[in-house]
Amino acid sequence: QQQVKQSPQSLIVQKGGISIINCAYENTAFDYFPWYQQFPGKGPALLIAIRPDVSEKKEGRFTISFNKSAKQFSLHIMDSQPGDSATYFCAASLKRARNFGNEKLTFGTGTRLTIIP
Amino acid sequence: NAGVTQTPKFQVLKTGQSMTLQCAQDMNHEYMSWYRQDPGMGLRLIHYSVGAGITDQGEVPNGYNVSRSTTEDFPLRLLSAAPSQTSVYFCASSILGSHEQYFGPGTRLTVT
Numbered sequence: 001q002q003q004v005k006q007s008p009q010s011l012i013v014q015k016g017g018i019s020i021i022n023c024a025y026e027n028t029a030f031d032y033f034p035w036y037q038q039f040p041g042k043g044p045a046l047l048i049a050i051r052p053d054v055s056e057k058k059e060g061r062f063t064i065s066f067n068k069s070a071k072q073f074s075l076h077i078m079d080s081q082p083g084d085s086a087t088y089f090c091a092a093s094l095k096r097a098r099n100f101g102n103e104k105l106t107f108g109t110g111t112r113l114t115i116i117p
Numbered sequence: 118n119a120g121v122t123q124t125p126k127f128q129v130l131k132t133g134q135s136m137t138l139q140c141a142q143d144m145n146h147e148y149m150s151w152y153r154q155d156p157g158m159g160l161r162l163i164h165y166s167v168g169a170g171i172t173d174q175g176e177v178p179n180g181y182n183v184s185r186s187t188t189e190d191f192p193l194r195l196l197s198a199a200p201s202q203t204s205v206y207f208c209a210s211s212i213l214g215s216h217e218q219y220f221g222p223g224t225r226l227t228v229t
Contacts, residue, residue: 043207045219046218104162
């Protein structure tokens with residue numbers, strides 16, 4: 001049972017274009033939605049994250065759009081650059097009881113993004 | 118600050134062999150976890166720990182054991198390796214209550 005569905009599996013975008021990766025989730029109790037970026041041979045690293053009380057979060061060229069009613073969220077990369085070529089994972093987590101936070105992540109299947117000159 | 122370190126980087130095992138993947142962090146993070154990454158399946162949680170002496174199962178725990186005797190170390194043990202355990206394994210850590218997990222560089226394991 002896949003709780004976070006990610007598409008597309010791979011994406012090729014021209015330099016300067018907009019890259020868009022989509023995710024959908026099933027569990028309405030999820031309350032934290034991060035995106036991780038992974039370069040070949042490296043571990044994933046947190047890129048940007050959003051909570052469901054806002055519909056959009058922007059950090060530089062990266063924007064998360066969040067649609068709570070549709071249970072969907074997406075990553076937009078504006079002015080895509082060759083250095084953005086990487087695998088991107090969306091994820092979601094629940095807030096646990098007491099002092100525990102959003103550590104336990106459920107990941108999507110990943111999108112391999114290639115930016116061509 | 119070395120962050121999260123994993124050893125070895127690569128390992129080849131024969132079916133039935135056992136081994137331990139090492140993970141250490143020097144950030145004094147309470148939360149540590151192990152994921153496996155397989156093509157088309159993303160990262161799946163194997164085991165996690167919220168502090169020394171406390172561990173719990175994740176999504177795919179079968180065939181793996183963990184222990185957490187110190188805050189710094191969180192080894193993953195394969196009891197009897199199977200070809201289905203061929204994967205890239207990542208260890209991650211975070212401050213308890215924080216949203217950002219820090220991943221190690223991974224261990225690529227092949228079981229023949």
